Amino acid sequence: MTGLFRFLLSHRVEFAGLLAQHVLLVGASTLVAVAIGVPLGIFAARRPRLSAPIVGLANIVQTIPSLAMFGFLLPVPLIGGVGARAAIVVLILYGLLPIVRTTITGITGIDAAIREAGVAMGMTSSELLRLVELPLAMPSIAAGIRVAAVVGVGSATIAAAIGAGGLGEYIYRGLSMVDSTVILAGAVPAALLALAVDTGLLWVERQMSTRRRSASRRTVLAAGAAAIAVILVSGATAAGRSRGAIIVGSKNFTEQVILGELVAQAIERQTGLPVQRRLNLGGTLICDRALTTGDIDVYVEYTGTALTAVFHRPITTTPSAAYDEVREQYARTGRTLLPALGFDNTFAILVRGRDARSLGLKTIDDAAPVAPRWRAGFGYEFLERPDGYPGLANAYGLRFLGEPHVMDLTLSYRALSSGQVDLIAGDATAGLIPALDLVQLDDNRHYFPPYAAAPVARAQTLLRYPKVRETLEHLGGKITVADMRRMNYAADVEHKDVTRIVADFLTQ
Amino acid sequence: MPALEFRDVSFTRAGGMTVLSHFTLAVDAGEIVALVGRSGAGKSTVLKLVNRLLEPDAGDVVVEGRSTRDWQPIRLRRRLGYVLQDVGLFPHMTVATNIGVVPRLEGWTPDRTAARVDELLDLIGLDRGSFATRWPDELSGGQRQRVGVARALAVDPPILLMDEPFGALDPITRVELRGEFRRIQERLKKTVVIVTHDMREAFALATRIGVLDAGELVAFDTPQAMSVSADPRVRRLFDS
Secondary structure: OHHHHHHHHHOHHHHHHHHHHHHHHHHHHHHHHHHHHHHHHHHHHHOHHHHHHHHHHHHHHHHOOHHHHHHHHOOOOOOOOOOHHHHHHHHHHHHHHHHHHHHHHHHHOOOHHHHHHHHHOOOOHHHHHHHHHHHHHHHHHHHHHHHHHHHHHHHHHHHHHHOOOOOHHHHHHHHHHOOHHHHHHHHHHHHHHHHHHHHHHHHHHHHHOOOOOHHHHHHHHHHHHHHHHHHHHHHHHHHHOOOOOEEEEEEOOHHHHHHHHHHHHHHHHHHOOOEEEEEEEOOHHHHHHHHHHOOOOEEEEEHHHHHHHHOOOOOOOOHHHHHHHHHHHHHHOOEEEOOOOOOEOOEEEEEEHHHHHHHOOOEHHHHOOOHHHOOEEEOHHHHHOOOOHHHHHHHHOOOOOOOOEEOOHHHHHHHHHOOOOOEEEEEOOOOHHHHOOEEEEEOOOOOOOOOEEEEEEEHHHHHHOHHHHHHHHHOOOOOOHHHHHHHHHHHHOOOOOHHHHHHHHHHO | OOOEEEEEEEEEOOOOOEEEEEEEEEEOOOOEEEEEOOOOOOHHHHHHHHOOOOOOOEEEEEEOOEEHHHOOHHHHHHOEEEEOOOOOOOOOOOHHHHHOHHHHHOOOOHHHHHHHHHHHHHHOOOOHHHHOOOOHHHOOHHHHHHHHHHHHOOOOOOEEEEEOOOOOOOHHHHHHHHHHHHHHHHHHOOEEEEEEOOHHHHHHHOOEEEEEEOOEEEEEEOHHHHHOOOOHHHHHHHHO
8 A cells, every 4th residue: 555655646647647548538428418418318208119229229339348339439530549539539438328227217207297288288399398308307316327437437447448538547557567556556546536436426316316405506516617617627637748740659658658758759869840649549450540539640560470360361470571571561541650669579498597497408408318207387378279288399399297287478587587487488688588598499489480670660650750760760670578678677676767767778 | 367278179190099089168257167087098198289289189278268279388388377187396596586486587676576476485485595495396285285276376467277277186185175276266266277177176176077988078067057967978977
């Protein structure tokens, strides 16, 4: 808990910004959901035949997992893409169901005699709505709005996956860093915010209930005005973050965030252009779509990933051939693959430095004769993938003492270091490799596909800003595996600020 | 000219059930007509045809010399006070606000509405100070029904339609309210149509009584004449 407070204290400016974004996302989407949902509910309540299909549709929308919803919306013009706008659209869709449903329930639940009295007294249908139906349905509608807002606070954490910011950013960052303090820095305030929204709206509901006296109505109006003011201020705060000419994206793990920040700072330094950061986007697919639609201008991709995940091509094990093919595929779709940064984030077969030195091990071939006396530990994915353990064992004729242990990838580094296992497959750029004195054995038979990191940018952007191209080309070959490991270590293990890590690297 | 007239009116419900057939009746200004019939005899339908909550399939309902088809429904309804059995007071409005609904719809100034509400509270015998700000669920059944009558009278409509107005009350309160209603009517001289299943109520209030049976008006006369009627369809209602 003290760790959480210390983290929040040291990140208070960033935290305030993310909290403001979160409030803005939920506030704006709930307001719009009310503006659409209440009239829709009224409409449905008056036409019983339409109410079932409307509620059914809202129900279906509700069951779509939020990440899938973001995926659906990515290619949609105007409302889709990445960023706050798309997130608000998704949150609106989620908010509609409870509001529509409670509006219908509230209105259809009114005693028939009361409605008949209103009609018989000569109320027009709008007078009936304003004077009788809405006031009587209000407690039900208010409960629906409360549910929508509370659910919205939770759903909004997922919005960080498409670069909309908010408290979810800490959750994603924490997950990628496997740092529970950072996860909690997003999750705990989000939970507290949900509680606060629930309590606040419940209070408003009580004040608005049947027995409204003018004094309490004035209090509610004041509270409503205050809430809208908070949302507007959040909006201003959130919008205050620079809207730059160049938008840099990244996927949602530490190395990607570092590389995104590195590209962003390099552009800022070399060109003086304003840069907007959309780091921590959900994954390869989201980054690729965002690049296609122009929601981002540049991000760093890995050749092997681009080949298989983006272009669905068979893997090519020769690094230069893979790079050339990816470059050509990108060129066909209006994007430019820039020179590789210099390191390869492939699978790394790792052993303890002590063992490597005493046995004189340099390559995987060197290890094959001693492997039968060793225990191996692999992540689940590596064990299963055809290009993982089964193929590797074949290619090098590897055999171990007993079946390889299945273990969490991040834990396997420490398991190796502490002697529980003797060989693991990790990430080549993992910061723990130098920190725990581990040694990567050379893949001398080129079994693993190349995962060379290289920036990919929209061709249009490069044409328009030649200095950006120059800057990105200049980064080619500048980052060694050792550099990347050091920066990952600084971020993941030493919890240093990514902005500082990158700035220090660039000034060297 | 009668204040209210049914001219050969027939009405069939959406399911095909005939509720009224060739119904003809004229109500003079200032009289109280009670329509008596068993449940399902079409009594409520008669009232809904007057304020155009329903429209006749054939024939005409004529209010103040004009067919309801030619009235703008909103204008028509504001000329007709309507009192329901289950009162239909708006639960989210105080007594005073309930009574003032139609004046406000008619665009009266707040002062004029407030003065009229006070006047009506006096008329129905509820103390201004202690009742104006009460909520409907803080009233007894009899008090609620009085407020319902006051609300129907708010803009002084010439015609009052009452659907089983005292049906849901205990016998003592019912008798008390009938007496009060007669007293009010002596002052206001409204044209009143009451539908009820209770012949005693009809006798207590009406100047003329109509008997509805299977959608037809089988008798229409003064209480005195009705009490000596030999028609079995009328006699049956005395026994219930």
